[in-house]
Amino acid sequence: MKTICPRCESTGVTQMHAGMENDQVLWRVWHCKDCAYTWRDSEPAESIDPKVRPAWAQMKGVDFDSLRQVIPPAHKPT
Amino acid sequence: MATEKTVSLSAEAKAVAARVGSLRDFLAYLGEHEQCVSWPDPVMPEPDIRNISVAAGNNVSTGPAVIFDKIRGYPGKRIAVNVHGSFGNLALLLGLPKTTPVRELFFEIIRRWGSDKPLLERVAPEKAPVNENRIDKNINLYDLLPLYRINANDGGFYIGKACVVSRDPLDPDNFGKQNVGIYRIQVMGPDTFTLLSIPAHDMGRQMLMAEQHGKPLKVSVMIGNHPAMPMFAATPVGYDESEFAYASQMMGAPLRLTTAVNGTDILADTEMVIEGELQLNQREVEGPFGEFPGSYSGVRKVPLFRVTGVSHRNNPIFENIYIGKGWTEHDTLIGLNTSAPIYAQLKKDFPEVAAVNALYQHGLTGIISVKNRFSGFAKSVAMRALGTPHGTMYLKNLILVDENVDPFDLNQVMWALSTRTRANDIIVIPNMPMVPIDPAAEVPGKGHRLIIDATSFMAPDNLGADPHLVDRPMGPEIDALMQRLSELQKGSV
Ligand SMILES: [Zn+2]
Numbered sequence: 001m002k003t004i005c006p007r008c009e010s011t012g013v014t015q016m017h018a019g020m021e022n023d024q025v026l027w028r029v030w031h032c033k034d035c036a037y038t039w040r041d042s043e044p045a046e047s048i049d050p051k052v053r054p055a056w057a058q059m060k061g062v063d064f065d066s067l068r069q070v071i072p073p074a075h076k077p078t
Numbered sequence: 079m080a081t082e083k084t085v086s087l088s089a090e091a092k093a094v095a096a097r098v099g100s101l102r103d104f105l106a107y108l109g110e111h112e113q114c115v116s117w118p119d120p121v122m123p124e125p126d127i128r129n130i131s132v133a134a135g136n137n138v139s140t141g142p143a144v145i146f147d148k149i150r151g152y153p154g155k156r157i158a159v160n161v162h163g164s165f166g167n168l169a170l171l172l173g174l175p176k177t178t179p180v181r182e183l184f185f186e187i188i189r190r191w192g193s194d195k196p197l198l199e200r201v202a203p204e205k206a207p208v209n210e211n212r213i214d215k216n217i218n219l220y221d222l223l224p225l226y227r228i229n230a231n232d233g234g235f236y237i238g239k240a241c242v243v244s245r246d247p248l249d250p251d252n253f254g255k256q257n258v259g260i261y262r263i264q265v266m267g268p269d270t271f272t273l274l275s276i277p278a279h280d281m282g283r284q285m286l287m288a289e290q291h292g293k294p295l296k297v298s299v300m301i302g303n304h305p306a307m308p309m310f311a312a313t314p315v316g317y318d319e320s321e322f323a324y325a326s327q328m329m330g331a332p333l334r335l336t337t338a339v340n341g342t343d344i345l346a347d348t349e350m351v352i353e354g355e356l357q358l359n360q361r362e363v364e365g366p367f368g369e370f371p372g373s374y375s376g377v378r379k380v381p382l383f384r385v386t387g388v389s390h391r392n393n394p395i396f397e398n399i400y401i402g403k404g405w406t407e408h409d410t411l412i413g414l415n416t417s418a419p420i421y422a423q424l425k426k427d428f429p430e431v432a433a434v435n436a437l438y439q440h441g442l443t444g445i446i447s448v449k450n451r452f453s454g455f456a457k458s459v460a461m462r463a464l465g466t467p468h469g470t471m472y473l474k475n476l477i478l479v480d481e482n483v484d485p486f487d488l489n490q491v492m493w494a495l496s497t498r499t500r501a502n503d504i505i506v507i508p509n510m511p512m513v514p515i516d517p518a519a520e521v522p523g524k525g526h527r528l529i530i531d532a533t534s535f536m537a538p539d540n541l542g543a544d545p546h547l548v549d550r551p552m553g554p555e556i557d558a559l560m561q562r563l564s565e566l567q568k569g570s571v
Contacts, residue, residue, distance in 0.1 A: 019151020019152060
Protein backbone atom coordinates (compact mmCIF):
# COMPACT_ATOMS: atom_id res chain seq x y z
CA MET A 1 0.00 0.00 0.00
CA LYS A 2 1.32 3.43 -0.94
CA THR A 3 2.14 5.63 2.04
CA ILE A 4 0.20 8.91 2.14
CA CYS A 5 0.51 11.90 4.45
CA PRO A 6 -1.81 11.44 7.46
CA ARG A 7 -2.48 15.19 7.53
CA CYS A 8 -2.96 16.40 3.94
CA GLU A 9 -3.24 12.96 2.25
CA SER A 10 -0.57 13.89 -0.31
CA THR A 11 1.43 11.06 -1.84
CA GLY A 12 4.53 13.30 -1.90
CA VAL A 13 6.09 11.68 1.14
CA THR A 14 9.69 10.63 1.74
CA GLN A 15 11.22 8.24 4.21
CA MET A 16 13.65 10.19 6.41
CA HIS A 17 14.98 7.55 8.75
CA ALA A 18 14.50 4.00 9.98
CA GLY A 19 14.86 2.88 13.60
CA MET A 20 16.63 -0.46 13.97
CA GLU A 21 16.37 -3.18 16.59
CA ASN A 22 18.31 -6.45 16.26
CA ASP A 23 19.09 -5.65 12.61
CA GLN A 24 15.37 -5.30 11.85
CA VAL A 25 13.51 -2.12 10.94
CA LEU A 26 11.34 -1.25 13.96
CA TRP A 27 9.82 1.97 12.57
CA ARG A 28 10.27 4.51 9.80
CA VAL A 29 10.10 8.32 9.94
CA TRP A 30 8.28 10.01 7.05
CA HIS A 31 8.01 13.62 5.92
CA CYS A 32 5.44 15.25 3.63
CA LYS A 33 6.88 17.72 1.13
CA ASP A 34 3.54 19.52 0.82
CA CYS A 35 2.39 20.19 4.39
CA ALA A 36 5.72 19.37 6.12
CA TYR A 37 4.08 16.88 8.49
CA THR A 38 6.58 14.47 10.03
CA TRP A 39 5.60 11.18 11.61
CA ARG A 40 6.81 7.79 12.71
CA ASP A 41 4.79 4.83 11.50
CA SER A 42 4.83 3.30 15.02
CA GLU A 43 2.90 6.20 16.55
CA PRO A 44 -0.60 5.91 18.07
CA ALA A 45 -3.46 6.35 15.58
CA GLU A 46 -4.39 9.79 17.01
CA SER A 47 -1.24 11.13 15.34
CA ILE A 48 -0.94 9.10 12.13
CA ASP A 49 -4.37 7.79 11.07
CA PRO A 50 -6.36 10.35 9.02
CA LYS A 51 -9.58 8.65 10.13
CA VAL A 52 -8.73 9.05 13.80
CA ARG A 53 -6.90 12.39 13.75
CA PRO A 54 -9.11 15.35 14.81
CA ALA A 55 -10.72 17.17 11.88
CA TRP A 56 -9.21 20.52 12.92
CA ALA A 57 -5.71 19.09 12.53
CA GLN A 58 -6.26 17.91 8.93
CA MET A 59 -4.95 19.98 6.01
CA LYS A 60 -6.41 18.29 2.95
CA GLY A 61 -7.19 20.95 0.36
CA VAL A 62 -5.54 23.80 2.30
CA ASP A 63 -3.80 26.46 0.20
CA PHE A 64 -0.39 26.49 1.88
CA ASP A 65 0.53 29.83 0.28
CA SER A 66 -2.34 31.47 2.17
CA LEU A 67 -0.97 30.53 5.62
CA ARG A 68 -0.09 33.37 7.97
CA GLN A 69 3.55 34.54 7.92
CA VAL A 70 5.05 35.02 11.40
CA ILE A 71 7.93 37.05 9.97
CA PRO A 72 7.01 38.22 6.48
CA PRO A 73 9.93 37.77 4.04
CA ALA A 74 11.62 41.06 3.11
CA HIS A 75 12.15 39.97 -0.48
CA LYS A 76 11.07 37.21 -2.84
CA PRO A 77 13.24 34.15 -2.21
CA THR A 78 16.00 33.77 -4.78
CA MET B 79 22.65 48.57 30.36
CA ALA B 80 25.15 46.30 32.08
CA THR B 81 25.70 47.23 35.74
CA GLU B 82 28.68 45.00 36.66
CA LYS B 83 26.84 44.00 39.85
CA THR B 84 28.07 40.89 41.64
CA VAL B 85 26.19 38.39 43.75
CA SER B 86 27.14 37.11 47.21
CA LEU B 87 26.31 33.50 47.88
CA SER B 88 26.06 31.18 50.86
CA ALA B 89 28.74 28.50 51.27
CA GLU B 90 26.23 25.86 50.10
CA ALA B 91 25.32 27.83 46.96
CA LYS B 92 29.02 28.36 46.20
CA ALA B 93 29.69 24.65 46.54
CA VAL B 94 26.89 23.79 44.08
CA ALA B 95 28.00 26.49 41.64
CA ALA B 96 31.58 25.17 41.78
CA ARG B 97 30.68 21.57 41.02
CA VAL B 98 27.85 22.04 38.49
CA GLY B 99 29.42 23.11 35.20
CA SER B 100 27.22 21.20 32.79
CA LEU B 101 24.00 19.28 32.38
CA ARG B 102 25.85 16.05 33.24
CA ASP B 103 27.17 17.51 36.49
CA PHE B 104 23.68 18.69 37.42
CA LEU B 105 22.04 15.33 36.68
CA ALA B 106 24.63 13.63 38.91
CA TYR B 107 24.02 16.19 41.67
CA LEU B 108 20.24 15.74 41.37
CA GLY B 109 20.74 11.97 41.51
CA GLU B 110 22.56 12.25 44.84
CA HIS B 111 19.46 14.01 46.21
CA GLU B 112 17.01 11.45 44.76
CA GLN B 113 15.95 14.01 42.14
CA CYS B 114 17.09 12.20 39.00
CA VAL B 115 16.15 8.71 37.84
CA SER B 116 17.11 6.54 34.89
CA TRP B 117 14.00 4.97 33.38
CA PRO B 118 14.73 1.23 33.66
CA ASP B 119 12.51 -0.17 30.89
CA PRO B 120 12.69 0.10 27.08
CA VAL B 121 10.42 2.90 25.81
CA MET B 122 8.86 3.69 22.44
CA PRO B 123 9.52 7.29 21.33
CA GLU B 124 5.73 7.82 21.26
CA PRO B 125 3.75 7.86 23.43
CA ASP B 126 6.03 6.61 26.23
CA ILE B 127 8.40 9.59 26.52
CA ARG B 128 5.47 12.03 26.50
CA ASN B 129 3.60 10.09 29.18
CA ILE B 130 6.56 9.61 31.49
CA SER B 131 7.52 13.30 31.11
CA VAL B 132 4.01 14.34 32.15
CA ALA B 133 4.05 11.97 35.12
CA ALA B 134 7.43 13.32 36.28
CA GLY B 135 6.20 16.90 36.01
CA ASN B 136 2.93 16.27 37.85
CA ASN B 137 4.79 16.40 41.15
CA VAL B 138 5.59 20.11 41.12
CA SER B 139 7.41 19.96 44.47
CA THR B 140 9.84 17.10 43.98
CA GLY B 141 9.27 15.47 40.58
CA PRO B 142 12.59 14.06 39.33
CA ALA B 143 14.58 14.61 36.16
CA VAL B 144 14.26 11.46 34.02
CA ILE B 145 16.95 9.96 31.78
CA PHE B 146 15.98 7.53 29.01
CA ASP B 147 18.73 5.32 27.62
CA LYS B 148 16.69 2.39 26.29
CA ILE B 149 14.78 4.09 23.48
CA ARG B 150 13.53 1.52 20.97
CA GLY B 151 14.94 2.13 17.50
CA TYR B 152 17.53 4.58 18.84
CA PRO B 153 20.16 2.25 20.32
CA GLY B 154 22.81 4.07 22.37
CA LYS B 155 20.91 7.37 22.38
CA ARG B 156 19.90 9.28 25.51
CA ILE B 157 17.15 11.77 26.41
CA ALA B 158 16.74 13.82 29.60
CA VAL B 159 13.43 15.48 30.53
CA ASN B 160 12.02 17.38 33.50
CA VAL B 161 15.45 18.66 34.58
CA HIS B 162 13.84 21.97 35.68
CA GLY B 163 10.46 20.32 36.23
CA SER B 164 10.12 20.74 39.99
CA PHE B 165 10.83 23.42 42.56
CA GLY B 166 12.92 20.83 44.39
CA ASN B 167 15.32 20.69 41.44
CA LEU B 168 15.50 24.49 41.25
CA ALA B 169 16.15 24.70 45.00
CA LEU B 170 19.08 22.29 44.68
CA LEU B 171 20.53 24.38 41.85
CA LEU B 172 20.39 27.43 44.11
CA GLY B 173 22.14 25.55 46.92
CA LEU B 174 19.02 25.23 49.07
CA PRO B 175 17.27 22.16 50.54
CA LYS B 176 14.93 20.57 48.01
CA THR B 177 11.89 21.20 50.22
CA THR B 178 12.46 24.98 50.31
CA PRO B 179 9.10 26.79 49.94
CA VAL B 180 8.52 28.55 46.60
CA ARG B 181 8.29 31.90 48.37
CA GLU B 182 11.87 31.49 49.63
CA LEU B 183 13.08 30.47 46.17
CA PHE B 184 11.50 33.64 44.85
CA PHE B 185 13.38 35.79 47.37
CA GLU B 186 16.63 33.96 46.61
CA ILE B 187 16.20 34.79 42.91
CA ILE B 188 15.36 38.40 43.87
CA ARG B 189 18.51 38.58 46.00
CA ARG B 190 20.57 37.53 42.97
CA TRP B 191 18.54 39.56 40.47
CA GLY B 192 20.24 42.22 38.38
CA SER B 193 23.75 40.83 38.96
CA ASP B 194 25.42 40.82 35.59
CA LYS B 195 29.21 41.17 35.93
CA PRO B 196 30.37 38.53 33.46
CA LEU B 197 32.08 35.47 34.96
CA LEU B 198 33.24 33.86 31.77
CA GLU B 199 36.13 31.53 31.14
CA ARG B 200 37.43 30.99 27.59
CA VAL B 201 38.18 27.43 26.53
CA ALA B 202 40.18 26.73 23.37
CA PRO B 203 37.92 24.98 20.83
CA GLU B 204 40.23 21.95 20.64
CA LYS B 205 39.89 21.52 24.42
CA ALA B 206 36.10 21.97 24.59
CA PRO B 207 34.15 18.75 25.30
CA VAL B 208 31.43 19.84 22.84
CA ASN B 209 33.99 19.39 20.07
CA GLU B 210 34.72 15.74 20.85
CA ASN B 211 32.80 14.89 17.65
CA ARG B 212 32.21 17.00 14.54
CA ILE B 213 29.98 16.36 11.53
CA ASP B 214 30.28 18.62 8.49
CA LYS B 215 28.96 16.37 5.72
CA ASN B 216 25.94 14.09 5.27
CA ILE B 217 24.27 15.64 8.29
CA ASN B 218 21.20 13.72 9.45
CA LEU B 219 19.40 15.14 12.49
CA TYR B 220 17.13 12.06 12.60
CA ASP B 221 20.22 9.94 13.16
CA LEU B 222 22.00 12.30 15.54
CA LEU B 223 19.08 12.96 17.91
CA PRO B 224 16.42 10.61 19.32
CA LEU B 225 13.63 12.88 18.07
CA TYR B 226 10.01 12.34 19.11
CA ARG B 227 6.60 14.03 19.05
CA ILE B 228 6.00 16.00 22.25
CA ASN B 229 2.18 16.31 21.94
CA ALA B 230 -0.03 14.05 19.83
CA ASN B 231 -1.11 16.76 17.36
CA ASP B 232 2.20 18.59 16.98
CA GLY B 233 3.13 19.01 13.31
CA GLY B 234 6.40 17.16 13.75
CA PHE B 235 9.35 16.52 16.04
CA TYR B 236 10.37 19.50 18.12
CA ILE B 237 13.52 20.53 19.92
CA GLY B 238 11.84 22.44 22.72
CA LYS B 239 14.52 23.46 25.21
CA ALA B 240 17.56 24.38 23.12
CA CYS B 241 19.31 27.68 23.81
CA VAL B 242 19.92 29.41 20.49
CA VAL B 243 22.88 31.78 20.14
CA SER B 244 22.95 34.34 17.35
CA ARG B 245 24.96 37.45 16.57
CA ASP B 246 23.47 40.73 15.37
CA PRO B 247 23.70 40.44 11.57
CA LEU B 248 24.58 44.14 11.27
CA ASP B 249 27.00 44.21 14.24
CA PRO B 250 28.40 40.66 14.36
CA ASP B 251 31.44 41.52 16.51
CA ASN B 252 29.37 42.93 19.39
CA PHE B 253 29.35 40.40 22.28
CA GLY B 254 26.54 42.18 24.14
CA LYS B 255 24.24 42.14 21.12
CA GLN B 256 24.77 38.39 20.80
CA ASN B 257 21.45 36.89 21.80
CA VAL B 258 20.71 33.63 23.63
CA GLY B 259 17.08 32.56 23.62
CA ILE B 260 14.81 29.54 23.69
CA TYR B 261 12.73 29.22 20.54
CA ARG B 262 10.71 26.27 19.36
CA ILE B 263 12.51 24.35 16.64
CA GLN B 264 10.78 21.91 14.31
CA VAL B 265 13.01 19.48 12.43
CA MET B 266 12.03 19.68 8.76
CA GLY B 267 14.55 17.39 7.13
CA PRO B 268 17.89 15.68 7.71
CA ASP B 269 19.63 19.08 7.67
CA THR B 270 16.86 21.68 7.90
CA PHE B 271 14.73 23.13 10.68
CA THR B 272 12.37 26.03 11.32
CA LEU B 273 12.83 28.38 14.24
CA LEU B 274 9.81 30.33 15.46
CA SER B 275 10.29 33.85 16.76
CA ILE B 276 8.19 37.00 16.51
CA PRO B 277 9.35 40.50 15.48
CA ALA B 278 9.12 41.68 19.12
CA HIS B 279 11.73 39.13 20.27
CA ASP B 280 15.49 39.49 19.78
CA MET B 281 15.75 36.59 17.33
CA GLY B 282 12.82 37.83 15.25
CA ARG B 283 14.44 41.25 15.12
CA GLN B 284 17.68 39.69 13.85
CA MET B 285 15.84 37.67 11.19
CA LEU B 286 14.11 40.83 9.94
CA MET B 287 17.45 42.68 9.81
CA ALA B 288 19.23 39.86 7.98
CA GLU B 289 16.57 39.61 5.29
CA GLN B 290 16.14 43.36 4.92
CA HIS B 291 19.88 43.85 4.34
CA GLY B 292 20.65 40.51 2.68
CA LYS B 293 23.15 39.61 5.45
CA PRO B 294 23.80 36.08 6.73
CA LEU B 295 22.28 35.10 10.08
CA LYS B 296 24.19 32.27 11.70
CA VAL B 297 22.86 30.50 14.77
CA SER B 298 24.17 27.88 17.16
CA VAL B 299 21.48 25.66 18.67
CA MET B 300 22.84 24.45 22.02
CA ILE B 301 21.14 21.29 23.29
CA GLY B 302 21.70 19.95 26.83
CA ASN B 303 23.14 22.88 28.74
CA HIS B 304 24.37 24.12 32.07
CA PRO B 305 21.09 24.33 34.06
CA ALA B 306 21.40 28.10 34.54
CA MET B 307 21.42 28.70 30.78
CA PRO B 308 17.80 27.79 29.93
CA MET B 309 16.61 29.67 33.03
CA PHE B 310 18.24 32.89 31.81
CA ALA B 311 17.88 32.34 28.08
CA ALA B 312 14.15 32.56 28.76
CA THR B 313 14.55 35.75 30.83
CA PRO B 314 14.10 39.07 29.09
CA VAL B 315 17.28 41.15 29.34
CA GLY B 316 18.04 44.31 27.36
CA TYR B 317 18.95 43.84 23.70
CA ASP B 318 22.58 44.82 24.35
CA GLU B 319 22.89 42.74 27.53
CA SER B 320 24.42 39.28 27.51
CA GLU B 321 22.44 36.27 28.73
CA PHE B 322 25.79 34.50 29.25
CA ALA B 323 26.89 37.24 31.64
CA TYR B 324 23.58 37.13 33.53
CA ALA B 325 23.55 33.35 33.85
CA SER B 326 27.16 33.23 35.08
CA GLN B 327 26.79 35.94 37.70
CA MET B 328 23.44 34.66 38.94
CA MET B 329 25.05 31.27 39.52
CA GLY B 330 28.13 32.91 41.03
CA ALA B 331 30.55 30.69 39.10
CA PRO B 332 32.27 31.03 35.73
CA LEU B 333 30.56 29.69 32.63
CA ARG B 334 32.97 28.04 30.21
CA LEU B 335 32.63 29.48 26.72
CA THR B 336 34.26 28.46 23.49
CA THR B 337 33.87 29.59 19.90
CA ALA B 338 31.74 27.61 17.48
CA VAL B 339 32.94 26.97 13.93
CA ASN B 340 30.47 29.64 12.75
CA GLY B 341 31.94 32.26 15.10
CA THR B 342 29.23 32.45 17.77
CA ASP B 343 30.07 31.86 21.42
CA ILE B 344 28.80 28.59 22.83
CA LEU B 345 29.03 26.76 26.14
CA ALA B 346 32.13 24.54 26.02
CA ASP B 347 30.39 21.76 27.97
CA THR B 348 27.09 21.71 26.11
CA GLU B 349 25.96 18.28 24.89
CA MET B 350 25.40 19.18 21.24
CA VAL B 351 25.54 22.26 19.05
CA ILE B 352 23.72 22.41 15.74
CA GLU B 353 25.06 25.26 13.63
CA GLY B 354 22.58 26.67 11.15
CA GLU B 355 22.16 29.50 8.70
CA LEU B 356 18.94 31.35 7.90
CA GLN B 357 17.79 30.63 4.35
CA LEU B 358 16.97 34.21 3.43
CA ASN B 359 13.27 34.74 2.67
CA GLN B 360 12.53 31.01 2.57
CA ARG B 361 9.63 29.75 4.65
CA GLU B 362 8.26 26.34 5.60
CA VAL B 363 4.88 25.20 6.93
CA GLU B 364 5.31 24.96 10.72
CA GLY B 365 3.09 23.70 13.54
CA PRO B 366 0.79 23.09 15.22
CA PHE B 367 2.68 22.93 18.51
CA GLY B 368 1.17 22.39 21.96
CA GLU B 369 2.11 25.70 23.55
CA PHE B 370 2.34 27.02 27.12
CA PRO B 371 -1.29 28.22 27.35
CA GLY B 372 -2.23 24.54 26.94
CA SER B 373 -3.58 24.82 23.41
CA TYR B 374 -2.09 24.17 19.99
CA SER B 375 -0.82 27.20 18.15
CA GLY B 376 -1.85 27.16 14.51
CA VAL B 377 -0.02 26.25 11.32
CA ARG B 378 2.04 29.11 9.89
CA LYS B 379 4.87 29.92 7.53
CA VAL B 380 8.10 30.19 9.50
CA PRO B 381 11.75 31.00 8.59
CA LEU B 382 13.85 28.03 7.52
CA PHE B 383 17.44 27.23 8.51
CA ARG B 384 19.96 24.87 6.95
CA VAL B 385 22.42 23.00 9.16
CA THR B 386 26.06 23.76 8.35
CA GLY B 387 27.65 21.52 10.97
CA VAL B 388 27.10 19.64 14.24
CA SER B 389 29.46 19.26 17.19
CA HIS B 390 28.71 16.98 20.11
CA ARG B 391 30.16 15.36 23.18
CA ASN B 392 30.67 11.64 23.32
CA ASN B 393 27.40 9.86 24.12
CA PRO B 394 25.39 13.13 24.07
CA ILE B 395 22.19 13.70 26.04
CA PHE B 396 19.20 15.16 24.16
CA GLU B 397 17.62 17.41 26.79
CA ASN B 398 14.02 18.23 25.99
CA ILE B 399 10.92 19.58 27.73
CA TYR B 400 7.28 18.62 28.06
CA ILE B 401 5.11 21.67 27.40
CA GLY B 402 1.34 21.92 27.01
CA LYS B 403 -1.63 22.13 29.37
CA GLY B 404 -0.19 23.17 32.74
CA TRP B 405 1.38 22.44 35.04
CA THR B 406 4.47 21.60 32.96
CA GLU B 407 8.24 21.95 33.14
CA HIS B 408 7.86 25.18 31.15
CA ASP B 409 6.05 26.77 34.11
CA THR B 410 8.76 25.79 36.61
CA LEU B 411 11.60 26.67 34.26
CA ILE B 412 10.58 30.28 33.68
CA GLY B 413 8.11 31.07 36.48
CA LEU B 414 10.45 32.57 39.07
CA ASN B 415 12.43 34.43 36.42
CA THR B 416 9.17 35.84 35.07
CA SER B 417 8.07 36.98 38.54
CA ALA B 418 11.38 38.56 39.58
CA PRO B 419 11.66 41.43 37.04
CA ILE B 420 8.00 42.43 37.59
CA TYR B 421 8.70 42.60 41.32
CA ALA B 422 11.95 44.54 40.82
CA GLN B 423 10.27 47.06 38.53
CA LEU B 424 7.27 47.60 40.86
CA LYS B 425 9.43 47.83 43.96
CA LYS B 426 11.27 50.87 42.55
CA ASP B 427 8.12 53.00 42.61
CA PHE B 428 6.08 51.15 45.22
CA PRO B 429 8.14 49.84 48.17
CA GLU B 430 4.86 48.52 49.61
CA VAL B 431 4.96 45.60 47.15
CA ALA B 432 5.83 42.46 49.14
CA ALA B 433 6.02 39.70 46.50
CA VAL B 434 4.90 38.83 42.96
CA ASN B 435 3.76 35.41 41.82
CA ALA B 436 3.63 35.26 38.00
CA LEU B 437 4.23 31.51 37.80
CA TYR B 438 1.08 30.67 35.89
CA GLN B 439 1.42 30.26 32.10
CA HIS B 440 4.24 32.76 31.76
CA GLY B 441 2.33 35.30 33.85
CA LEU B 442 -1.05 35.18 32.12
CA THR B 443 -2.25 35.19 35.71
CA GLY B 444 -0.28 37.12 38.31
CA ILE B 445 -0.77 37.62 42.03
CA ILE B 446 0.74 40.70 43.67
CA SER B 447 0.96 41.08 47.40
CA VAL B 448 1.05 44.72 48.50
CA LYS B 449 0.38 46.87 51.56
CA ASN B 450 -2.26 49.47 50.79
CA ARG B 451 -0.76 52.92 51.36
CA PHE B 452 -4.29 54.28 51.16
CA SER B 453 -7.65 53.00 50.04
CA GLY B 454 -7.61 51.88 46.40
CA PHE B 455 -3.81 51.92 46.25
CA ALA B 456 -3.55 48.29 45.11
CA LYS B 457 -5.37 49.18 41.90
CA SER B 458 -2.72 51.78 41.07
CA VAL B 459 -0.05 49.14 41.62
CA ALA B 460 -1.93 46.82 39.25
CA MET B 461 -2.00 49.52 36.58
CA ARG B 462 1.75 49.99 36.98
CA ALA B 463 2.27 46.22 36.65
CA LEU B 464 0.40 46.29 33.33
CA GLY B 465 2.93 48.88 32.17
CA THR B 466 6.03 46.78 32.93
CA PRO B 467 7.75 45.22 29.89
CA HIS B 468 6.38 41.74 30.63
CA GLY B 469 3.02 43.05 31.85
CA THR B 470 2.40 44.88 28.60
CA MET B 471 1.86 41.61 26.76
CA TYR B 472 1.39 38.89 29.35
CA LEU B 473 -0.23 39.97 32.64
CA LYS B 474 -3.84 39.29 31.71
CA ASN B 475 -5.44 38.45 35.07
CA LEU B 476 -4.08 40.26 38.11
CA ILE B 477 -5.07 39.46 41.66
CA LEU B 478 -4.02 41.91 44.38
CA VAL B 479 -3.71 40.64 47.94
CA ASP B 480 -2.54 42.15 51.23
CA GLU B 481 1.15 42.21 52.15
CA ASN B 482 0.60 39.50 54.77
CA VAL B 483 -0.97 37.10 52.26
CA ASP B 484 1.61 34.81 50.63
CA PRO B 485 0.88 35.00 46.89
CA PHE B 486 2.62 31.64 46.42
CA ASP B 487 0.16 29.94 48.81
CA LEU B 488 -3.06 29.57 46.84
CA ASN B 489 -5.01 28.67 49.98
CA GLN B 490 -4.18 32.11 51.33
CA VAL B 491 -5.00 33.76 48.01
CA MET B 492 -8.39 32.02 47.98
CA TRP B 493 -9.02 33.33 51.51
CA ALA B 494 -8.38 36.83 50.23
CA LEU B 495 -10.68 36.30 47.23
CA SER B 496 -13.38 34.87 49.47
CA THR B 497 -13.35 37.58 52.09
CA ARG B 498 -11.72 40.72 50.66
CA THR B 499 -13.28 40.97 47.22
CA ARG B 500 -16.31 43.07 46.50
CA ALA B 501 -17.69 42.44 43.03
CA ASN B 502 -17.34 46.11 42.19
CA ASP B 503 -13.63 45.82 43.02
CA ILE B 504 -13.11 44.13 39.66
CA ILE B 505 -11.80 46.10 36.72
CA VAL B 506 -11.98 44.94 33.11
CA ILE B 507 -9.83 46.83 30.64
CA PRO B 508 -11.03 46.02 27.13
CA ASN B 509 -9.04 45.70 23.90
CA MET B 510 -5.56 45.49 25.32
CA PRO B 511 -2.48 43.91 23.72
CA MET B 512 -2.33 40.18 24.31
CA VAL B 513 -0.09 37.23 23.66
CA PRO B 514 -1.10 36.06 20.16
CA ILE B 515 -1.29 32.39 21.21
CA ASP B 516 -3.57 33.05 24.20
CA PRO B 517 -6.74 31.17 23.28
CA ALA B 518 -8.77 33.72 25.26
CA ALA B 519 -7.79 36.52 22.87
CA GLU B 520 -10.71 38.07 20.95
CA VAL B 521 -8.47 38.19 17.89
CA PRO B 522 -4.83 37.04 17.96
CA GLY B 523 -2.88 39.71 19.82
CA LYS B 524 -5.87 41.62 21.22
CA GLY B 525 -8.09 40.98 24.25
CA HIS B 526 -9.14 42.11 27.71
CA ARG B 527 -7.42 42.46 31.06
CA LEU B 528 -8.84 41.69 34.47
CA ILE B 529 -7.84 43.19 37.81
CA ILE B 530 -9.27 41.76 41.00
CA ASP B 531 -8.57 43.82 44.11
CA ALA B 532 -8.61 41.34 46.99
CA THR B 533 -6.83 43.60 49.47
CA SER B 534 -8.38 44.72 52.76
CA PHE B 535 -10.73 47.65 53.03
CA MET B 536 -9.66 50.83 54.76
CA ALA B 537 -11.13 54.28 55.27
CA PRO B 538 -12.82 55.90 53.45
CA ASP B 539 -14.15 52.48 52.32
CA ASN B 540 -17.22 51.18 54.03
CA LEU B 541 -15.56 48.60 56.29
CA GLY B 542 -18.68 46.42 56.53
CA ALA B 543 -19.87 44.37 59.47
CA ASP B 544 -17.39 42.45 61.63
CA PRO B 545 -14.24 43.96 60.06
CA HIS B 546 -11.75 42.86 62.74
CA LEU B 547 -9.31 40.32 61.36
CA VAL B 548 -7.98 37.39 63.34
CA ASP B 549 -4.26 37.71 63.86
CA ARG B 550 -3.20 34.29 62.60
CA PRO B 551 0.08 33.16 64.20
CA MET B 552 2.74 32.95 61.52
CA GLY B 553 6.47 33.36 60.94
CA PRO B 554 9.61 31.50 62.06
CA GLU B 555 8.07 30.23 65.29
CA ILE B 556 5.22 28.51 63.41
CA ASP B 557 7.65 27.23 60.76
CA ALA B 558 9.75 25.65 63.51
CA LEU B 559 6.67 24.02 65.04
CA MET B 560 5.71 22.60 61.64
CA GLN B 561 9.21 21.19 61.28
CA ARG B 562 8.95 19.61 64.74
CA LEU B 563 5.60 18.04 63.86
CA SER B 564 6.97 16.59 60.65
CA GLU B 565 9.89 15.04 62.59
CA LEU B 566 7.46 13.61 65.11
CA GLN B 567 5.44 12.14 62.23
CA LYS B 568 8.51 10.46 60.76
CA GLY B 569 9.44 8.90 64.10
CA SER B 570 5.91 7.92 65.03
CA VAL B 571 5.66 4.52 63.29
ZN1 LIG C 1 1.04 16.45 4.11
